[in-house]
Amino acid sequence: MQARLVAKDIACRRGERLLFRGLSLACEAGDAYHITGANGIGKSSLIRILAGLMQPFAGAVEREGAMGLVDERLALxxxxxxxxxxxxxxxxxxxxxxxxxxxxxxxxxxxxxxxxxxxxxxxxxxxxxxxxxxxSPIWLLDEPLNGLDGEAQKTFEALIAIHCSGGGIAVVASHQPIALPSPRILDLARYAA
Amino acid sequence: MIAALLKRDLGLLVPGGRGGGSVLPLLFFLAVAMLYPFAVGPDAQLLARTGGGVIWVAALLAAILPLEKLVTDDLEAGVFDQLHLRGVSEELAMAVRLFAHWLAFGPLLLLATLPAAALLGLSGETTRTVLLGLLAGTPGLAAVGLAVAALTASLRGGAALAGLMVIPLAVPILIFGAGALARPDPGALLLTGAISLGLCALAPFAAGAAIRAARQA
Incomplete structure (x- = not known):
């Protein structure tokens, strides 16, 4: 089965604030997305919506394939x-x-x-x-480079490349530059409400 | 999968060992049984008549003490998030935790009841009724504790609030469990068991919903 992750026209609300709206993305096998944007713009919320841990305020997410998540909560x-x-x-x-x-x-x-x-x-x-x-074929990564030294960053970037070339999907929210294989950049500021 | 979850939960909750739960609730329970005769005097008849009720109150309060660790740490560490991604529902995780929570404090509390009964000078008959009552009632106490711990896990000062919320919810168990001491028939014990089973059936759903709601906030 080919991994797939599709978000259609999703909006995210935190408390009384609408963070972003009208956001769509479609990941097929081998795709790498880099989600950028300033602090507080909703990068982490988007990752959690894609993971199914938060309900989007509007829109829907379709997933095919198991998901792996790395965020600031390490669960160790x-x-x-x-x-x-x-x-x-x-x-x-x-x-x-x-x-x-x-x-x-x-x-x-x-x-x-x-x-x-x-x-x-x-x-x-x-x-x-x-x-x-x-x-898992779908990787959802929220600031995966935080705290890593230069060597570990390079190692992990290489691992993402291997993952995507093997038909995996990587969605990376990161405020710092990260080398992804032919990345599609998604600037959350364009969808800010 | 359930076995792996149960093993981890028991490792977190059972007293003793590295990173395990605390024996403080048990010591607290025994301390109440030890202090009560000092407070009311050495009247053996009075102690024997009221001792069973004191054990019940001590057990209820001791059941509140381990609630702080029960859900909060794992919620903050994102363990339930990772389990969710692996297809483990919050309800299943909570049902396993309920079982582990009871295993970690129920049997030890029953054991500690024996020295407590001796300290209070309870007769063999009364001790037996208390033990049966606690056996029927502690799963219900564990269930109430788990549901309340999950509800208050994401709140500041949740632990103190959890203690206050458990008490009214545990009153039915206390009434029938301790009430069995005053009546010779087994009806009260059976009712205690029935309440416990009902609470055990409901608690994983309440706790699971609470964890999901905490994610949205």
Missing amino acids: DGNRSLGQALAFWEGLDGSRDPGRAIQLLQLGPLMDVPVRYLSTGQKKRAALARLINRG
Whole structure:
């Protein structure tokens, strides 16, 4: 089955404020979208709407294929060691080769460290490792480069390229530049209400 | 999948071990049973007559203490978001958590009831009624606690509010559970069990809806 993610004419309201409206996007297999815009313009809300975690104020989202999400909420148990915290999700996802992502993101030496002792960038790398291990065709990424050092950024950009060339979809909300394979840029300011 | 969820929840909630739940609710429960004779005096008859009710009140209040950790941490960490993306409904996650929550405090509370009953000088007959009552009532207390914890998880000062909200909702369990001590027939115990089962059936849906509503805010 080909992965697909289509949003039709969606609007987003937070409290009394309409953040954006009339936004449509269509991702087919292999597409990479870069969502840009200033802070508070609704990038994170858009990602959560695409993920199905928030209801759009108007419009609809169609999804075909499993989704993986990385946002500022890492969902890793602070008191557990990184290995145990990741193992829970690997078990749920039925990951076939969890070692590969661990190696690519250089998490190997950290596996025995409790998650709460990890730095921001290390936690982010752990969340990205979970995303890769999930093996889902649709990647929804909210500021995935936050906290990553230059080398890890390059590694992850390369991983996105591999993901898209394999028929995956990546939707990346990021205020900083990120190298995506033939990205389509979606400037949220154009849809601001 | 359910097994993996249950294993993780038990790891978070069961007292002892790294990162597990706290034994403070149990110590609190025992402390009440220990302090009560000091407060009302060593009248063995009075203690035996009122002790069962005191155990019930202590159990209800002890059930409030672990609520703070029950939902808030995972909600803030986005665990339910990630589970949602994996097709695990909020209701299922909450049903599993309800079971884990009861396993983490119910059996230990029943065990702690034995020394508490000894401290209060309860007869074997009364102790048995209290134990059966708690066995029937604690799942209901866990269910009320879970639903309230989920409702208040995204609020500031939610923990204190949760404590206040649990008390009125737990009153029916207390009335029939502790009421069984005053009546020789098993009707009150059965009613306690019925209330508990009803609450256990409703709580995952209430808690699941609360988590979804918290995402929209």
